[in-house]
Amino acid sequence: MTKSKTNKRKGVKDTENKKRLKKAPGKARIHKKNAKRKKAASKRRCAPHCWWALPVACLMLIILLASSVFVLHELGEYRRFEAMRNAVEKSGYYTGIVVDGYSLSGVSRERALEHWRDNIESPFENREITLSYAGKTWTKTAKELGYQSNYEEVLDAAWTVGRTGTLEERYRSISQLSAVSQKFNIERTMFDERLLKKWTDEIASSLSTSSTNAKITGFNVNTKAFTLSSASAGTTVDKDALYKHALSTLQNGGGSVEVNVVSINPEVTEKDFTSKFGMITSAVTNASSSNANRLTNLKLSCAAINGYCVEPGATFSFNEVVGQRTTKRGYKKATVYQSGEIAEDIGGGVCQVSTTLWNAAMKANCEIVEWHEHSRPVAYVDKGKDATVNWGTQDMKFKNTSSYPMYLIAYVTENKRVYCEIYGELFPDGKYITIEAKTTQRIDPPEPEYVYNPLLESGELVTISEPRTGYRAKAWRVYWNADGSEIKRDLLVEAYYKPARGTIEYG
Numbered sequence: 001m002t003k004s005k006t007n008k009r010k011g012v013k014d015t016e017n018k019k020r021l022k023k024a025p026g027k028a029r030i031h032k033k034n035a036k037r038k039k040a041a042s043k044r045r046c047a048p049h050c051w052w053a054l055p056v057a058c059l060m061l062i063i064l065l066a067s068s069v070f071v072l073h074e075l076g077e078y079r080r081f082e083a084m085r086n087a088v089e090k091s092g093y094y095t096g097i098v099v100d101g102y103s104l105s106g107v108s109r110e111r112a113l114e115h116w117r118d119n120i121e122s123p124f125e126n127r128e129i130t131l132s133y134a135g136k137t138w139t140k141t142a143k144e145l146g147y148q149s150n151y152e153e154v155l156d157a158a159w160t161v162g163r164t165g166t167l168e169e170r171y172r173s174i175s176q177l178s179a180v181s182q183k184f185n186i187e188r189t190m191f192d193e194r195l196l197k198k199w200t201d202e203i204a205s206s207l208s209t210s211s212t213n214a215k216i217t218g219f220n221v222n223t224k225a226f227t228l229s230s231a232s233a234g235t236t237v238d239k240d241a242l243y244k245h246a247l248s249t250l251q252n253g254g255g256s257v258e259v260n261v262v263s264i265n266p267e268v269t270e271k272d273f274t275s276k277f278g279m280i281t282s283a284v285t286n287a288s289s290s291n292a293n294r295l296t297n298l299k300l301s302c303a304a305i306n307g308y309c310v311e312p313g314a315t316f317s318f319n320e321v322v323g324q325r326t327t328k329r330g331y332k333k334a335t336v337y338q339s340g341e342i343a344e345d346i347g348g349g350v351c352q353v354s355t356t357l358w359n360a361a362m363k364a365n366c367e368i369v370e371w372h373e374h375s376r377p378v379a380y381v382d383k384g385k386d387a388t389v390n391w392g393t394q395d396m397k398f399k400n401t402s403s404y405p406m407y408l409i410a411y412v413t414e415n416k417r418v419y420c421e422i423y424g425e426l427f428p429d430g431k432y433i434t435i436e437a438k439t440t441q442r443i444d445p446p447e448p449e450y451v452y453n454p455l456l457e458s459g460e461l462v463t464i465s466e467p468r469t470g471y472r473a474k475a476w477r478v479y480w481n482a483d484g485s486e487i488k489r490d491l492l493v494e495a496y497y498k499p500a501r502g503t504i505e506y507g
Contacts, residue, residue: 456507
């Protein structure tokens with residue numbers, strides 16, 4: 001029932017009471033007096049018992065106010081707690097985290113790692129450099145050449161911001177990020193220069209080959225011609241230039257590099273042998289006074305030498321090559337010098353071959369290793385230019401000091417001449433060598449020795465051995481230009497031929 005309706009009823013009752021009072025004024029006064037007495041009695045009964053009502057009411061009000069303040073405070077604290085909790089429990093990186101210029105606000109750690117791996121790091125580590133030459137290619141990625149990135153460590157470090165400490169400490173850290181961003185930078189090693197250098201050096205080495213000179217592989221004694229191996233060009237790559245080119249290419253994002261291979265021509269080709277190789281020199285001696293036995297010995301020793309190859313740096317030994325002169329090998333008795341005296345022995349005459357070969361070797365600029373003059377001058381060569389040999393005691397040796405093999409040719413002609421020729425690398429620019437000898441001293445023999453022979457008549461004289469004059473001689477190696485002008489001369493040997501007294505018997 002509404003208030004307006006209640007007031008209406010109350011008004012109706014009051015009107016009815018007034019009407020009754022007008023009809024019965026005495027009753028009304030009595031009724032009004034009774035009502036006043038009841039109200040007073042009621043006040044008298046209540047007055048002694050309600051003195052505490054006001055204090056209680058005040059206390060209740062205070063409690064209510066205090067409760068309200070506490071509730072409001074706790075509600076505020078709860079709301080603040082909720083705000084902090086919601087802030088720190090936010091999924092993904094906090095607002096204000098920036099890595100390499102990228103804001104990661106709200107991005108999950110897993111998503112960030114995946115994005116960096118697939119979209120940022122992958123292009124870096126998969127950059128390629130390709131070396132190419134003649135259709136061949138060699139490729140390396142930056143990862144294979146030592147690419148490194150600490151993106152995982154940086155993303156992990158960025159993730160930990162605001163995730164350690166108490167709730168308030170974390171919230172404070174997060175709040176600061178909102179005002180001032182925290183930036184992280186990823187460090188990268190694009191490639192290891194040492195690995196790049198090693199790789200480019202390996203490629204350069206694989207493409208570098210030495211040129212091959214034409215080489216003497218043999219010598220045809222009959223045609224006196226060399227047999228040769230073919231020459232071939234080589235290749236070379238500048239290792240430092242290739243590395244610098246590759247380094248620049250990688251630093252600029254990768255790409256292709258054409259390897260510059262330079263051809264190296266051989267120093268000696270087959271054509272060069274026609275002008276650079278041939279007969280270096282020769283020597284000849286006269287054997288016209290030789291009998292059949294001596295000529296046989298000359299031919300046998302020449303045959304042993306003919307076609308022999310003296311390698312660069314090797315030493316030729318006459319006794320070793322020709323061997324011992326024996327009858328089993330076909331050698332015969334012929335004139336020899338023994339201690340200055342003329343005698344017959346197996347292999348007589350071979351000294352003329354050793355002498356002829358020695359002169360040829362000296363003109364080929366070979367080095368003397370062993371040399372002996374005869375005990376007395378010989379008729380087929382100048383004093384100081386002979387070279388005697390004797391099995392087991394005396395040898396003739398020389399060394400090939402050139403850079404190429406030397407081939408020896410030795411033979412006896414029908415007109416009884418002994419030839420020795422040496423084939424190999426010719427002297428440059430037409431230069432040549434001669435051997436010059438000079439007798440520097442003549443030594444008269446002592447007075448002859450007279451020996452008594454009772455079988456001789458009185459006054460009869462018989463010469464047993466002729467006196468022999470002695471000599472000293474020198475030989476020089478003389479170097480000449482092609483125009484015949486002398487370059488220099490070196491003393492080669494000094495020979496001494498001992499004089500000997502004659503022997504005469506008397507009766």
